[in-house]
Amino acid sequence: MADREERRFAEVSRESVRLMAEGAGVELGDDVAALLAEDVCYRLREATQSSSQFMRHAKRRKLTVEDFNRALRWSNVEAICGYGAQDALPFRSVKEGELFFVEDRDVNLVELALATNIPKGCAETMVRVNVSYLDGKGNLEPQGTVPTAVQSLSDDLLKYYQQITRAILGEDPHLMKVALLDLQSNSKIAALLPYFVYVISGVKSVSHDLEQLNRLMHMVKSLVQNPYLYLGSYVRSLVSSVMYCILEPLAASINPLNDHWTLRDYAALLLSHIFWTHGDLVSGLYHQIVLSLQKVLSDPVRPLCSHYGAVVGLHALGWKAVERVLFPHLPAYWANLQAVLDDYSVSNAQVKADGHKVYGAILVAVERLLKMKALSLSQSAEGHSGAHPGSVVGAASYRVNSPGLSPPPEPLSEAALGIASHLQVGGAGCHWEEWTPVPLPAMYCELYSFFGDSLAVRFSTGPGFGTHSPCTPSQLSNSRKEPPGPASNLDTTRKMPQLTANLNISPRQDGSPRTDPPPPSLSGTGSVRAVPRASSMQRSKSSSSCSRQRSAGLSREVFPKARFTSPQTTPPAFSFLIGGRQMGQRCQGRRPFQTMFATTPPVSAVPPRTYAHKLPVIGRVGKPVRRWTCSHYSLHLPL
Amino acid sequence: DTSLAKQKTDIKTEPSTDGFGNNNANDGRVLSASPGSGSSTGSNKQTAAVTPEDQQTLLAVLQFLKKNKLIESVEILRREAGLPENSLDPKATESAGAGSGGAAAVAEDQPDVRVVLSAYSQQGDPTLYEVYYSDLKKFIETVLDCHRAELSQVFYPLFVHMYLELVYNNHESEAKAFFEKFSGDQECYYEEDLRVLSGLTKKEHMRGNETLLDFRTSKFVLRISRDSYQLLKRHLQERQNNQIWNIIQEHLYIDIFDGMPRSKSQIDAMSGSLAGEAKREANKTKVYYGLLKEPEIELPLDDEDEEAENEEGKPKKKKPKKDSMGSKSKKQDPNAPSQNRIPLPELKDSDKLDKIMYMKEATKRIRLGSDNLPSVCFYTFLNAYQGLTAVDFTDDSSLIAGGFADSTVRVWSVTPKKLRKVKSAADLNLIDKESDDVLERIMDEKTASESKIMYGHSGPVYGISFSPDRNYLLSSSEDGTVRLWSLLTFTCLVAYKGHNYPVWDTQFSPYGYYFVSGGHDRVARLWATDHYQPLRIFSGHLADITCTRFHPNSNYVATGSSDRTIRVWDVLSGNCVRIFTGHKGPIHSLAFSPNGKFLASGATDGRVLLWDIGHGLMMGELKGHTDTIYSLRFSRDGEILASGSMDNTVRLWDVMKAFDDLETDDFTAATGHIHLQDNSQELLLGTYTTKSTPVIHLHFTRRNLLLAAGAFNP
Helix, strand or coil, X not given: CHHHHHHHCXXXXXXXXHHHHHHCXXXXXXXXXXXXXXXXXXXXXXXXXXXXXXXXXXXXXXXXXXXXXXXXXXXXXXCCCCCCCCCCCCEEEECCCCEEEECCCCCCHHHHHCCCCCCCCCCCXXXXXXXXXXXXXXXXXXXXXXXXXXXXXXXXXXXXXXXXXXXXXXXXXXXXXXXXXXXXXXXXXXXXXXHHHHHHHHHHHHCCCHHHHHHXXXXXXXXXXXXXXXXXXXXXXXXXXXXXXXXXXXXXXXXXXXXXXXXXXXXXXXXXXXXXXXXXXXXXXXXXXXXXXXXXXXXXXXXXXXXXXXXXXXXXXXXXXXXXXXXXXXXXXXXXXXXXXXXXCHXXXXXXXXXXXXXXXXXXXXXXXXXXXXXXXXXXXXXXXXXXXXXXXXXXXXXXXXXXCCCCHHHHHHHHHHHHHHHHHCHHHXXXXXXXXXXXXXXXXXXXHHHHHHCCCCCCCCHHHHHCCCCCHHHHHHHHXXXXXXXXXXXXXXXXXXXXXXXXXXXXXXXXXXCCCCCCCCCHHHHHHHHHHHHHHHHHHXXXXXXXXXXHHHHXXXXXXXXXXXXXXXXXXXXXXXXXXXXXXXXXXXXXXXXXXXXXXXXXXXXXXXXXXXXXXXXXXXXXXXXXXXXXXXXXXXX | CHHHHHHHHXXXXXXXXCCCCCCCCXXXXXXXXXXXXXXXXXXXXXXXXXXXXXXXXXXXXXXXXXXXXXXXXXXXXXXXXXXXXXXXXXXXXXXXXXXXXXXXXXXXXXXXXXXXXXXXXXXXXXXXXXHHHHHHHHHHHHCCHHHHHHHHCCHHHHHHHHHHHHHHCCCHHHHHHHHHHHHHHCCHHHHHHHHHHHCCCCHHXXXXXXXXXXXXXXXXXXXXXXXXXXXHHHHHHHHCCHHHHHHHHHHEEEEEECXXXXXXXXXXXXXXXXXXXXXXXXXXXXCCCCCCCCCCCCCCCCCHHHHHCCCCHHHHHHHHHHHHHHHHHHCCCCCCCCCCCCCCCCCCHHHHHHHHHHHHHHHCCCCCECCECCCEEEEEEECCCCCEEXXXXXXCCXXXXXXXXXXXXXXEECCXXXXXXXXXXXXXXXXXXXXXXXXXXXXXXXXXXXXXXXXXXXXXXEEEEECCCCCEEEEEECCCEEXXXXXXXXXXXEXXXXXXXXXXXXXXXXXXXXXXEEECCCXXXXXXXXXCCCCEEEECCCCCEEEEEECCCCCEEEEEECCCEEEEEECCCCCEEXXXXXXXXXXXXXXXXXXXXXXXXXXXXXXXXXXXXXXXXXXXXXXXXXXXXXXXXXXXXXXXEEEEECCCEEEEEEHHHHHHHXXXXXXXXXXXXXXXXXXXXXXXXXXXXCCCCCCCEEEECCXXXXXXXXXXXX
């Protein structure tokens, strides 16, 4: 009984009673103290019980000092004053005397009375109405889900969420940086993911504010890079937000002073990153993205900035996407672009500038397409030969060279291995045979016809090239891949430095780390995987470092000669070659652009110069176009 | 049959008819007699000549005489009263006094503590209490299943009384041991009371303990079937278990019924109150639960809506419709009280206007049902740091009032129409009293504001109620007063003093003029606004009255109490006409259905119980809330019951289904033994959560939009 009671009630010991009596100047006998102690306990319980009634009627859950005092007052006991404060009272102890007491500091009333900072008092009590549930059942669904979600968020999480969003969307850039860093590394924010995704989906409402859009994109980046977050189906939502920034004619882009181009570039970069790291979470995502990009690109009504977005988006998705979508579409699109660029009227100035942007973007994309394609040829050849140092080199170099986007290390290494094995087992090889894209030379030729010498990539179009049989491109690229050795061909040797440089920076070989449902078409998973990584790489390089810039500059310096030599000398041979190729392609002819390509023979029959002639300005623009990726004034340079 | 009825009444008076002279066998009228007569106390019982009250008085007088050494008078009195020689033996006197002490105490509002407690002065061997109790326990555990549940009801009151007897006689350690040993056996819903009991270990503590007095002043009522009762009695006789038998005789009221013993669930549904179940006779009085005939008011034809699209034919069409409505209301409900059973105030012109408004709104009312739930609007009190304790809406939902723990009463206008005071007397003199818009002219535009604060109370305002005509507001407070406020001047008009303790709730009659209040002093009072003293005092609850509600026909008042019972009182006679038991915690909300037939009650146990007033039956149990239910409201058509709770939810219940589903045959109706289905989940139509706002008031607008109110609890 005794211990039961101890569990149930607070007890006042007889020692306490005697102490209190002493304090009041009364000496108590032991038995008296015991009796008194028991009585005190009982009275306390009684008062507590009756005080709970006041609590219930005040419709509270918390028993207050006030309730207790009321109970005391109604049982004709003096109320206890001085304990009505809302905040907890510090309970102190004195070690020597084993004494516990509530700290009760003196209050300087004079100071209080003469205080100048008079508290304003709390806000006005008011009544606000809101329609909580319409027609009862109207909200049946969310009423189950929303409140539980809200409830599951602890106060701390909620506070974190508020702080983070405020910091990211706020004014202070330093704060933003800290917040983003934390978002990128915090392991306990999984519960908040839906909320952040929701915040990010707000891009549509801030399309006028470039700054906010940028910040939201940074938020995406942080989330994507957080190794502890499983994005799951939220990837789709994130991707659509990013795509919005890439493709939409943002309200912010009405003002030419706004550098929405950088935003689009960054978003494209992000897209590739998301896709590379989380693309396996949503099946068919790649296809969807490519389709929507294609749609925008083929829609002539869309403004040029949208087209630009589509191009950089494709570029970001990798050279395969460029080859698949942009390249076949290029002839049709070219006509429109040409029209814009040829209009020198003042009213068209702005549009023309935009057109140059698109031109530059296409140029960058196709250049890489060419390089990568050449590389892939060599790679597949290498794969057949059983050695793949390139992939290892690529992976390693990727790690070093991509400071902008640092993906988690595990997937990377895994990826490198996975790709190697995948390639070896024969995915790539087989795919290559299945998928017969426009052969490199033909592609080059066609592109050259559009861009002329603006193309930074050079291939030998000379006799050496011609002598190679079309079915042995591996040999061709193989020889090209090799360090400058005893080259048979002058052109190839000349191009060597550039290609090797590309090798170093592009990790395209380590394509698909994961075994996914293979993309609907195209050259297998390898390409799909390879693309984003490579592109992100490329992008980060182009936007951050100057090495590429330099290499580009180098190529410019080096190749002017080639510009005049090779096209001049080779056209007849070249066209012949194309014709042969095309015949072969026609036989297979499934791809849509093949028919388009069929229109090119007459074009290519005409010396490519004719096109090049039309674009003298563009040729000059080449350099700045490259640079716009990291500068916002580039737009106006060519004009 | 008549003999049966007699026997039933006789059970109550058994102590008087029992005695050493009366053999069990030869007394045909009495079912049984006191078991055994071997003990000293049992043998000292007196003859059956006098009624217990007289006997007690006589004995008391005798005792008094003896104490004052008036020996001769003692002798004379004893001879005249025919009392036995040894009746002056102190033990015998006390035991006899105990026999009717309870009855004597019941008569008074404030019972004489000494008389009540003296019931316990009976001295038995304290060590035997445990033996007695466990013996009975063993017996009950071995009886047939069908009887066990019924007989188990005896445990709790016996336990309490035995414990108190031990405490009273200063057997503290025995009492503790007894409590320790048997408290675990009691039903969980008595936990609260047991906690109070366990804290009580000294005779001195018993004085002034209200819970205890409640226990003493009222007999614990048990309903037991005849068969089970016989079993119990036979056992006690065989065992000569006088201690227990005496307690049963003195402190328990056993309501014997013929028929099947009740099941455990049936018993559990009805038990839980402080004083056991209601006696069946208590719920036999006829209650006129029907609605009063509505006064006939001509619906004006100049309805704006009608006029807008008015064609010639329209008004004609409307007329017959209106007539049919009139004839409908003319039909006298057979269950309705006569129109002037309670004098009601005359309808004023403004009341008629309001009635017309009401009818117009009613035609636009949404018909609710299980497939058509109401929209819910939540009125959140923000920055209510001082503590919101009570809320009320006007019937037309135009005003909302809040009572606060800081003694203030605040009124807000919910509509764009601002609150205005009447002009000062000097200004009023200047007004042209003949003008048509005089009512508009008397208002002072300068005072227009969205809300008004009224000061006057000196304690938290626990109850608040608008008058039906929206001119007055009532508030009841911890300071023991009920105040009437004018909503024209926003000042206090009257402070009704009568309750000397906190007044927990108050409500206006649906017809105005009358109002009811109830509080800590355990009585409910009926007032009229123009009387400073109450018209009726409803006394009978054993603990605080926590909520009060008027019946829609204004002839009855329902009160809920912390003794866990609900009582319905007749305003005309002041009598208690219904006692509903079944809640396991203090009752904090009540609601009459609009047709007056049903009552819903909600308690701290989180359950809503539904009652049929006419038959005095429990109709259903709605489980779902996890905390105290502070508000209940029927929709305007009575199809849906909304309950608001401390657990931050509003729940909607399909009460129509609950009433329809219940099978009642004559037997259950006669005995009140309802078999409740556990179908709360089917009846629950919706649960609506707030973020962090306890729901303390609910209101259906005239069009059946549900309004809820509460203070945000950050």
